[in-house]
Amino acid sequence: MSLYEKIVRREEKIALVGLGYVGMPIAVEFSKHVDVIGFDINKEKIKAYKRGTDPTMEVGDDAIRACSVDWTSDETRLKEAKFIIVAVPTPINADTTPDLTPVVRSSETVGRNLTRGSIVVYESTVYPGVTEELCIPVLERESGLICGKDFKVGYSPERINPGDKVHRLTTIKKIVSGIDEESLEEIANIYKIVVEAGVHKASSIQVAEAAKVIENSQRDINIAFMNELSIIFNKMGIDTLEVLEAAGTKWNFLNFRPGLVGGHCIGIDPYYLTYRAEQFGYHSQIILSGRRINDDMGKYVAEQAVKQLIRADVSIRKAKVGCLGITFKEDCPDARNSKVNDILVELREYGITPVVCDPVADASDAKRFYGVDLVPLSELKELDLVIIAVAHKEFKELSDGALAAMFKDVPNDKKVIIDVKGVLDKNKLLADGYKYWRL
Numbered sequence: 066m067s068l069y070e071k072i073v074r075r076e077e078k079i080a081l082v083g084l085g086y087v088g089m090p091i092a093v094e095f096s097k098h099v100d101v102i103g104f105d106i107n108k109e110k111i112k113a114y115k116r117g118t119d120p121t122m123e124v125g126d127d128a129i130r131a132c133s134v135d136w137t138s139d140e141t142r143l144k145e146a147k148f149i150i151v152a153v154p155t156p157i158n159a160d161t162t163p164d165l166t167p168v169v170r171s172s173e174t175v176g177r178n179l180t181r182g183s184i185v186v187y188e189s190t191v192y193p194g195v196t197e198e199l200c201i202p203v204l205e206r207e208s209g210l211i212c213g214k215d216f217k218v219g220y221s222p223e224r225i226n227p228g229d230k231v232h233r234l235t236t237i238k239k240i241v242s243g244i245d246e247e248s249l250e251e252i253a254n255i256y257k258i259v260v261e262a263g264v265h266k267a268s269s270i271q272v273a274e275a276a277k278v279i280e281n282s283q284r285d286i287n288i289a290f291m292n293e294l295s296i297i298f299n300k301m302g303i304d305t306l307e308v309l310e311a312a313g314t315k316w317n318f319l320n321f322r323p324g325l326v327g328g329h330c331i332g333i334d335p336y337y338l339t340y341r342a343e344q345f346g347y348h349s350q351i352i353l354s355g356r357r358i359n360d361d362m363g364k365y366v367a368e369q370a371v372k373q374l375i376r377a378d379v380s381i382r383k384a385k386v387g388c389l390g391i392t393f394k395e396d397c398p399d400a401r402n403s404k405v406n407d408i409l410v411e412l413r414e415y416g417i418t419p420v421v422c423d424p425v426a427d428a429s430d431a432k433r434f435y436g437v438d439l440v441p442l443s444e445l446k447e448l449d450l451v452i453i454a455v456a457h458k459e460f461k462e463l464s465d466g467a468l469a470a471m472f473k474d475v476p477n478d479k480k481v482i483i484d485v486k487g488v489l490d491k492n493k494l495l496a497d498g499y500k501y502w503r504l
Contacts, residue, residue: 068147068184069254075100079255080146082171084110084136086329086399087188087223088152090123094234094259096134102146103134106174111138120427122398123225143178148255151175152188152223154329156402161336161356163192165199172200176207183216184243186252188223190334192278192341193271196220197244217248220270221256222277238262242273281334282352287321288331289355292362295323295504299369305504306487323504324486325366325404325454326359327393332402362504363407366485369502370408370450371415373481377500379449382416387445387471390455391423391431395486400430405454409435420445425457445471449481456486463489 071077077100081092084105092103105111113120117130135142143149153167168189175185185204187196201212210216224237239260243249253264267273295305305323312318326332335356339349374384393403400423409419421437422445431437442459445451448471453460468489472480477498482489484503494501 067254068182068251072099072148072255073258077147078102078145079148079150080104080143081134082143082149082151082175083153083167083189084114085152085154086121086123087225088150089114089119089121090225090234091150091152091188091223091259092134093124093128093132096132098258101134102142103136104138104140104143106138106140108138111136120398122425140174140178143175144180147180147183149175149179149183149185150188150221151185155189155191155333155337156329157333157336161340163337163340165191165195168195168200169203172203173207176204179204179208179210179216181210181215184219184248184251185216186219186221188221190222190277190281190330190337191274192337193274194341196270196274213244217244217251218270219243219248219252220273221252222273222280224277224280235259235261239264240267240273240276241265242267242270244270278334278338281331282338284321285326285331285335285359286351286355287319288324288326289358291321291323292358292504296365304491322487323362325362325393325407327402327404328399329393329402332356332359332404360404363404364411366452366454366483366504367408367411367415370412370452370481370483371417373483373500373502374450377449377479377481379479379481384417384449385447385473386412386417386419386450386452387448388419388421388452388454389423389442389445389460390426390453390457391421391435391437391439392426392455392457395456396425396458398425398427398430400426400434403435406435406437408452408454409437419452420448423455423457424459425455442467447473449473449479450483451481452483452485453488454485456488461488465493 079095080102081088082104084103092101095101114129114136117126119126119129151171153171156164158164201218205212212218219242221241239256241252241264243252256264298305335352339352342349391405392400412419420440422440422442428439431439451471481500487503
């Protein structure tokens with residue numbers, strides 16, 4: 066009997082290692098059909114899930130309470146599972162080189178508890194070669210077992226888009242790969258339990274690893290092009306979004322817009338690819354150029370904000386600034402690796418201390434990562450400048466009165482709005498006399 070059949074019959078279990086924005090939704094979805102163990106070293110996170118709380122907002126509290134996932138921080142429980150999915154973060158170091166520490170440590174944990182006949186599948190974004198060259202040796206060392214004989218390994222890159230309620234685990238085709246044909250078939254069949262869109266069988270683990278790392282690299286490059294256009298058109302006095310609207314009437318024009326590129330994928334994955342390329346003697350031209358543009362956009366936005374304050378005849382050092390949003394993307398509570406912080410850092414260089422509001426963000430993350438104490442929207446008063454940094458639904462739906470109430474009682478031409486994502490009605494605000502700028 067295959068492992069897939071045993072799992073479906075609940076004779077064997079699936080385990081998830083790493084229960085963040087990726088791992089937790091996978092665990093919850095699988096638990097609708099089979100027995101699942103959800104493991105994370107963060108005991109507070111486990112306590113939250115056991116309480117029925119979803120701090121990620123990815124599936125919601127009701128789904129957490131209703132699911133049958135066996136939440137645990139006890140690594141020995143992994144011995145009970147024969148199909149283990151590793152979904153831990155893969156960040157970068159300060160010098161932009163890959164930080165594979167979470168993958169290595171999770172492999173050590175899995176290895177210590179690995180049993181014969183198991184399959185380990187990695188979902189973390191890595192450069193081609195990591196699974197076979199780094200992870201398998203760690204699993205073998207810690208377990209004393211031999212890969213290919215005692216256990217199998219595969220790679221199936223995560224494609225979950227945090228905050229996206231349309232493109233979910235079940236609706237996105239899943240890339241799967243294995244060290245041999247037998248493992249590939251087992252992995253494919255097991256993921257088909259939850260992935261309604263089906264699977265794509267990659268010819269090798271490295272092909273699957275490469276496919277994942279270029280997905281976000283491609284997006285990063287396209288956004289960098291938009292950001293560069295924004296810089297160029299700003300110098301020309303041309304509205305970038307109006308240009309894109311016009312160009313978008315052609316059927317094959319790609320729908321990308323300028324913006325801040327943060328988070329754990331788009332701004333990080335390209336560095337994994339270029340790092341690996343350099344090991345083979347190739348120094349990236351396009352990819353790293355795009356990265357430099359995107360990494361500098363927070364500073365650029367802050368500089369434009371200061372210029373607008375000067376044009377409004379507002380004293381820079383005395384300027385009161387409110388920033389709406391601190392998360393790395395709209396309608397997502399995750400504030401880690403947010404490029405909004407680059408705006409805040411640059412403004413502080415000018416002697417400005419912005420007040421930050423974000424009703425969606427995890428307040429403890431904002432404080433821990435950036436030293437920012439979030440305030441409610443009602444406390445944004447007597448401002449000279451409002452920066453709408455993140456396109457949260459609540460900010461997009463701001464009434465004219467609510468926006469006006471944030472500013473000092475001065476003529477509108479002394480009120481500055483920086484609309485990073487272009488969510489407000491530009492024409493109306495300009496007609497009302499505001500100093501308005503957007504990417």
